[in-house]
Amino acid sequence: MNIAIITACPSGVANSIIAAGLLEQAAKSLNWTANVECQSELIAQPPLTAQQIEQADVVIIAANTTVDTSRFIGKKVYQGDISACFNDTQKWLEEAAQQATTLAQVNITTATPVSLSGNKKIVAITACPTGVAHTFMAAEALEETGKKLGHQIKVETRGSVGAKNQLTDQDIADADLVIIAADIEVPLDRFAGKPLYKTSTGLALKKTEQEFTHAFAQAQPYQAGQSSATTASREEKTGVYKHLMTGVSHMLPLVVAGGLCIALSFVFGIKAFEQEGTLAAALxxxxxGSAFALMIPVLAGFIAFSIADRPGLAPGLIGGMLASSTGAGFIGGILAGFIAGYAAKFIAEKLKLPQSMEALKPILIIPLLASLFTGLVMIYIVGGPVSSIMAAMTEFLNNMGSANAVLLGIILGCMMCFDLGGPINKAAYTFGVGLLASQTYMPMAAVMAAGMIPPLGLGLATFLAKSKFEASEREAGKAATVLGLCFITEGAIPFAAKDPMRVIPCCMAGGALTGALSMLFGAKLMAPHGGLFVLLIPNAITPALLYLVAILAGTVVTGVSYAFLKNKAESKAVAA
Incomplete structure (x- = not known):
């Protein structure tokens, strides 16, 4: 007999792999020809081909999650719980073949689009790298738009303080649709079998109704280890950025805590920590000695985790530690994360083992081989050159003249204000945060100061030219001012979405001035977040007064220029 076997479980790890091995062995004992499709996150096994399905006398599905059966119409199919095949596999397989019935169109389970009409129950998750702005703004946009469209929606936010408004098992069971608006990796196992649509926080915030339409049209039942061609294509295009941001988001708490502890140690004197046994030394x-030492390993570890899941974590951490110990810095850590992640992924996909040994791959074989490969590459190839580059860059940044400092400040300021929390903004932010590990604090000060300018400047514009703004825009200006004080650049997004051709250049002009002045004044920042509230920590920002001058100057430039341009544009419209 020629049979086709499909195994699947919600996590796509243990049960699916073990069942596939047992059923394959049982088929051999019965002298049956078996083609096995194991739906797993850990094994890159291709699905059954059309020819294999055509030649199969029976299709046997052992699963406790939804499996797409639309390809088996007209075939004899048996579907059973995966746990039932573990006791007496051969007997279970024989009974399954006997009880198989021809699959009709009405009995299939498939990826059908969710109907847009009617009241639907929707659950969603939002998550961004810093877990501060985009996470909550996207959640609010989804909730408001969902209610406006007549749907019931509950959004779980995965912010910097952990998951809030968490989805319960009952919420997920009742849901007609799942929307994942995330710029970092989030666990999806609990949504197995549910129609699921993935997007970014940016699209969920700026084009919310469009994303609802796409979600209803394109959502596919989620199965561990599987993704639609559209999703795979989209993730491939944004993969590098998403992996990097996953690493940065996990590194940030260490940078914040470490930087503020260092700043507190300076309260007792700039060199007070040199005296052993003192509180300054302990801080x-x-x-x-601890938080900053973990920065690069955690960055590399979670980049690798994002690429290869849990098997990539250990090689990434090891590669990051080697980058730190060899002096390769944050650039070496980023490279180590990608090397470890793709090495682990390659081994998982290409290394073929007997089915009974596949369970050893994620806990033994992949971490060992990927760690060896990553470690040797970091020691003999990457470490030396990157260490030299980092040393040269650190030396240049610490000793550069005023002209170079101003130029760097202008570049960082423009990057922070160009896409308001997008990839270019995050690239500048990552650059500043990474240099903190090398005790280079000036770029981070310029980055945070410039990042505060868009919301502060636009808030000022709504105050200076009240008659040119609608009531809702003036209220948004007040909110943007508060967000700006907290270093949440995304507070400017509502204005940029309405009037990008004037808002963005005005923001970049102010950001460039602030970045240049911050670098010219030699401002240093010990913590990578917090906005002006960091001033409450002694010595966290130095010199504090000149730093405030830089922020005030940029805010005035942005606010005045946008108030003027908006007034001029509306005057032309009236004249016309």
């Missing part, structure tokens, strides 16, 4: 050990 420096906590911040510089």
């Amino acid at each position: 420096m050990t906590i911040g510089g």
